[in-house]
Amino acid sequence: MDRIASLARALRRHPRLAVLFLGAVGVAVMLGLRVTFAPAVAPAAVQGWMTPGYVVRAYGIDRDALAALLGVEPGSLRGRTIAEIAGATGRPEAELIVAIEALRPGPPE
Amino acid sequence: MTEALLALVPTHGAALVAIATFLSCLALPVPSSLVMLAGGAFAAAGDLGLAAVAGAALGGAVAGDQAGYALGRAGPVRRLGRLSPALMAEARGRLARGGWGAVFLTRWLFSPLGPWVNLAAGMTGMPWRRFSSASAGGEAVWVAIYTGLGWIFMDRIDALGASLGQAAGAASAALIAFLAGRALLRAGRRAARG
Numbered sequence: 001m002d003r004i005a006s007l008a009r010a011l012r013r014h015p016r017l018a019v020l021f022l023g024a025v026g027v028a029v030m031l032g033l034r035v036t037f038a039p040a041v042a043p044a045a046v047q048g049w050m051t052p053g054y055v056v057r058a059y060g061i062d063r064d065a066l067a068a069l070l071g072v073e074p075g076s077l078r079g080r081t082i083a084e085i086a087g088a089t090g091r092p093e094a095e096l097i098v099a100i101e102a103l104r105p106g107p108p109e
Numbered sequence: 110m111t112e113a114l115l116a117l118v119p120t121h122g123a124a125l126v127a128i129a130t131f132l133s134c135l136a137l138p139v140p141s142s143l144v145m146l147a148g149g150a151f152a153a154a155g156d157l158g159l160a161a162v163a164g165a166a167l168g169g170a171v172a173g174d175q176a177g178y179a180l181g182r183a184g185p186v187r188r189l190g191r192l193s194p195a196l197m198a199e200a201r202g203r204l205a206r207g208g209w210g211a212v213f214l215t216r217w218l219f220s221p222l223g224p225w226v227n228l229a230a231g232m233t234g235m236p237w238r239r240f241s242s243a244s245a246g247g248e249a250v251w252v253a254i255y256t257g258l259g260w261i262f263m264d265r266i267d268a269l270g271a272s273l274g275q276a277a278g279a280a281s282a283a284l285i286a287f288l289a290g291r292a293l294l295r296a297g298r299r300a301a302r303g
């Protein structure tokens with residue numbers, strides 16, 4: 001009780017420190033709740049910033065099938081994004097993504 | 110914005126990672142954590158080399174810390190300390206007692222506070238060797254955590270970046286609340302005695 005009384009007295013006497021304390025508590029609680037209740041989930045669909053290597057590993061797409069779709073040797077597109085590949089081959093990005101999505105393995109039976 | 114940034118990582122590689130960590134250590138609003146996560150993820154995908162990504166991140170971060178420290182030592186910034194000699198004396202005392210731990214922990218656990226601790230260390234004249242060893246050790250932990258998590262959770266770096274940023278913000282706010290609360294309690298006790 002002594003501590004609470006001391007804190008209440010200090011809050012009144014040091015308004016700037018009190019604002020800092022209460023503000024920091026508020027920010028900590030708000031961010032803590034957001035971290036707790038917003039789990040990090042994977043994006044549902046393939047996106048333009050991803051590379052062929054990325055989608056092979058993240059979505060379990062067959063490397064050779066993807067290389068055949070893109071018309072290249074497996075592993076020859078290191079460091080290039082799907083958006084860049086679409087631009088270079090003259091295919092609409094959305095269309096290429098749909099074709100890559102079709103290569104994703106289905107759910108296990 | 111996030112997607113445009115993520116698209117730059119595989120094409121610009123280690124150089125982009127180094128620039129991002131360097132600028133973030135100077136308190137510039139650069140999403141260096143997300144860039145490091147992406148570096149780890151693209152290393153797992155085979156687009157980048159993990160050692161190159163981690164080395165660039167560490168080099169950029171340590172150079173950024175050194176720049177912040179040097180800025181704090183520079184005349185114009187140091188003269189700001191004269192505005193509040195009592196606060197400077199308090200900061201000098203605290204950094205002399207627990208400075209190594211403060212610098213080490215603000216590299217990764219309380220990372221939003223890191224750039225300000227760099228300036229404070231320079232302004233208060235914290236010994237350079239002490240500062241540098243804590244900075245290098247802390248940054249190595251920061252880089253290992255973020256590139257490692259990017260490698261392991263490569264399929265969810267975007268969401269993970271947001272969560273880790275919020276977690277570091279929550280930890281920093283909790284630390285500030287703890288320090289401010291302790292100062293208030295002490296002030297309350299002093300007033301009760303007086």
